[in-house]
Amino acid sequence: GAVVSQHPSRVICKSGTSVKIECRSLDFQATTMFWYRQFPKQSLMLMATSNEGSKATYEQGVEKDKFLINHASLTLSTLTVTSAHPEDSSFYICSARGSGRASSEQYFGPGTRLTVT
Amino acid sequence: AQKITQTQPGMFVQEKEAVTLDCTYDTSDPSYGLFWYKQPSSGEMIFLIYQGSYDQQNATEGRYSLNFQKARKSANLVISASQLGDSAMYFCAMREGWAGNTPLVFGKGTRLSVIA
Numbered sequence: 001g002a003v004v005s006q007h008p009s010r011v012i013c014k015s016g017t018s019v020k021i022e023c024r025s026l027d028f029q030a031t032t033m034f035w036y037r038q039f040p041k042q043s044l045m046l047m048a049t050s051n052e053g054s055k056a057t058y059e060q061g062v063e064k065d066k067f068l069i070n071h072a073s074l075t076l077s078t079l080t081v082t083s084a085h086p087e088d089s090s091f092y093i094c095s096a097r098g099s100g101r102a103s104s105e106q107y108f109g110p111g112t113r114l115t116v117t
Numbered sequence: 118a119q120k121i122t123q124t125q126p127g128m129f130v131q132e133k134e135a136v137t138l139d140c141t142y143d144t145s146d147p148s149y150g151l152f153w154y155k156q157p158s159s160g161e162m163i164f165l166i167y168q169g170s171y172d173q174q175n176a177t178e179g180r181y182s183l184n185f186q187k188a189r190k191s192a193n194l195v196i197s198a199s200q201l202g203d204s205a206m207y208f209c210a211m212r213e214g215w216a217g218n219t220p221l222v223f224g225k226g227t228r229l230s231v232i233a
Contacts, residue, residue: 032218043208044162044223051218091160095221106212106221108154108162 023094
């Protein structure tokens with residue numbers, strides 16, 4: 001099946017610094033990528049939808065100036081957490097949707113665990 | 118209103134037995150897809166099974182089957198012959214419409230524990 005990678009898998013940063021998370025579709029072109037956040041023992045919450053070559057669409061309550069999303073190519077989307085704070089510590093998962101038939105083609109990356117100290 | 122409801126925070130099942138994980142959904146869109154994912158402690162989301170709203174038959178994938186009751190808006194996951202490796206969080210999700218930029222919306226999940 002299709003593969004989506006995320007890098008890094010785990011990152012620890014100091015409060016006030018910025019962290020960039022990469023999401024790549026390895027063997028298909030992802031016209032749309034989704035970014036989710038998951039707090040411990042909770043479900044996945046959609047943060048934003050990014051389409052290649054256009055601005056991301058953010059969910060209500062998600063600060064677009066804090067969570068910068070760039071989808072510059074059909075295989076790469078990045079999420080930058082700017083001026084991170086401890087409350088941003090979470091598990092971030094990207095999901096990529098291919099440009100083919102719109103049925104079950106949605107694949108998840110392995111996730112990035114962010115800890116802000 | 119919740120679009121996906123999973124009412125069982127936790128479930129226990131004996132090894133080799135079958136278990137049903139409940140999922141109900143809410144949508145007014147006639148075109149939608151229903152998904153089940155498994156999330157082990159590593160965090161990765163593992164796709165298990167998919168059911169389209171127009172599919173006439175219940176989806177099956179190996180030991181997984183989806184009991185699709187459209188009139189009741191339920192999409193329960195049935196795992197047959199449970200194995201210890203099935204212990205994980207299970208999420209039901211829905212995508213409304215067929216547009217390429219429609220995200221999956223997830224339920225709160227059910228933690229399944231398989232007992233030897």
